[in-house]
Amino acid sequence: MRAFVVDKYKKKGALRLANLPEPELQDNDVLVRIQATAVNLLDSKVRDGEFKLILPYRPPFVLGHDVAGTVVKAGSGVRRFKVGDQVYARPRDHRVGTFAEFIAVDEADVALKPNNLSMTEAASIPLVGLTAWQALVEVGKVKPGEKVFIQAGSGGVGTFAIQLGKHLGATVATTTSAGNAELARSLGADVVIDYKTQDFEKVLSGYDLVLNSQDPKTLEKSLAVLKPGGQLISISGPPDPAFAGKLGLNLFLKLVLRLLSRGVRKKAKRLGIRYSFLFMRAEGQQLDQITSLIESGAIRPVVDKVFPFEKTGDALAYVETGRAKGKVVITVAD
Numbered sequence: 119m120r121a122f123v124v125d126k127y128k129k130k131g132a133l134r135l136a137n138l139p140e141p142e143l144q145d146n147d148v149l150v151r152i153q154a155t156a157v158n159l160l161d162s163k164v165r166d167g168e169f170k171l172i173l174p175y176r177p178p179f180v181l182g183h184d185v186a187g188t189v190v191k192a193g194s195g196v197r198r199f200k201v202g203d204q205v206y207a208r209p210r211d212h213r214v215g216t217f218a219e220f221i222a223v224d225e226a227d228v229a230l231k232p233n234n235l236s237m238t239e240a241a242s243i244p245l246v247g248l249t250a251w252q253a254l255v256e257v258g259k260v261k262p263g264e265k266v267f268i269q270a271g272s273g274g275v276g277t278f279a280i281q282l283g284k285h286l287g288a289t290v291a292t293t294t295s296a297g298n299a300e301l302a303r304s305l306g307a308d309v310v311i312d313y314k315t316q317d318f319e320k321v322l323s324g325y326d327l328v329l330n331s332q333d334p335k336t337l338e339k340s341l342a343v344l345k346p347g348g349q350l351i352s353i354s355g356p357p358d359p360a361f362a363g364k365l366g367l368n369l370f371l372k373l374v375l376r377l378l379s380r381g382v383r384k385k386a387k388r389l390g391i392r393y394s395f396l397f398m399r400a401e402g403q404q405l406d407q408i409t410s411l412i413e414s415g416a417i418r419p420v421v422d423k424v425f426p427f428e429k430t431g432d433a434l435a436y437v438e439t440g441r442a443k444g445k446v447v448i449t450v451a452d
């Protein structure tokens with residue numbers, strides 16, 4: 119099969135189009151013929167070597183974290199899927215590699231694709247949808263009437279999280295540049311702040327939850343937006359001790375990760391705010407619930423650009439500009 123591989127960790131390093139054997143199936147795996155995949159900043163960060171400590175992929179390895187396609191083979195232990203099913207997934211860490219024609223995925227990570235979406239649209243959902251779900255539903259437990267601030271409402275995570283926040287009954291505020299304000303409003307955002315001309319920390323107050331996806335300065339300013347008892351959930355770092363514990367690292371590295379978030383945790387504690395770092399994980403059952411929300415019309419995909427498979431490198435470069443409006447998708451096959 120054709121696949122785009124990382125030959126060595128390198129900042130902005132080019133991917134190589136390789137010919138690889140078809141992936142082997144484990145008992146609980148389905149083999150998916152990939153029809154579309156999507157690009158995430160995680161792909162760039164993995165290729166650059168930023169995640170070497172947490173996700174030590176050994177080059178050469180296939181990049182890519184989102185898949186939509188058709189089941190063409192099922193392992194002997196597979197119960198939930200059969201050949202011919204149209205599915206989508208964010209394969210679990212250490213078993214990624216969706217910039218390819220086939221991938222073997224544990225069935226626990228897979229869900230049936232929403233029947234009202236094309237393969238291209240479906241591929242845009244898993245990683246960002248699960249991130250938003252785990253932040254707002256699993257960790258945040260957002261309730262109707264709460265106030266939620268989602269940064270970067272025009273990005274991949276933001277476009278999904280705004281819609282999920284509204285579905286959960288929250289008042290949603292977001293930041294965008296002026297050109298993307300209308301997109302954020304069309305997704306349901308109640309308050310849209312132009313981050314280039316306004317300081318969100320002066321506009322917003324008394325919020326229950328902030329989903330932080332930006333730099334350390336923005337993280338710090340986010341504390342001012344929250345009420346006592348509120349939650350600051352960051353997907354762009356710094357990692358907290360709970361995350362360091364989950365990784366099974368040695369004591370020294372655990373201490374390093376713990377120290378990275380000491381400042382923000384201390385400040386949050388003083389204000390009565392809970393700080394947590396979220397690193398999303400694969401989860402087919404949550405994706406099932408996302409499928410239902412999409413089929414009911416509560417959430418729609420936002421696809422900015424679609425690239426052909428051969429232009430995977432260009433798709434990655436476009437996402438790295440930081441200007442994508444929603445998701446960037448790659449079509450692999452019909």
Ligand SMILES: NC(=O)c1ccc[n+]([C@@H]2O[C@H](COP(=O)([O-])OP(=O)(O)OC[C@H]3O[C@@H](n4cnc5c(N)ncnc54)[C@H](OP(=O)(O)O)[C@@H]3O)[C@@H](O)[C@H]2O)c1
Nearest residue numbers: 159249270272273274275295313331353396397398441442
């Ligand atoms: N921990 C996890 O599990 C996890 C999961 C998913 C993503 N992430 C991380 O979360 C971050 C966001 O991911 P993403 O996929 O949503 O990124 P993305 O789609 O690449 O974000 C691009 C968007 O961000 C907007 N933007 C840029 N700077 C901004 C600012 N200062 N304020 C408000 N909006 C701004 C841009 O709008 P303009 O063009 O208008 O500026 C653009 O529409 C990344 O760092 C990613 O690695 C982490």
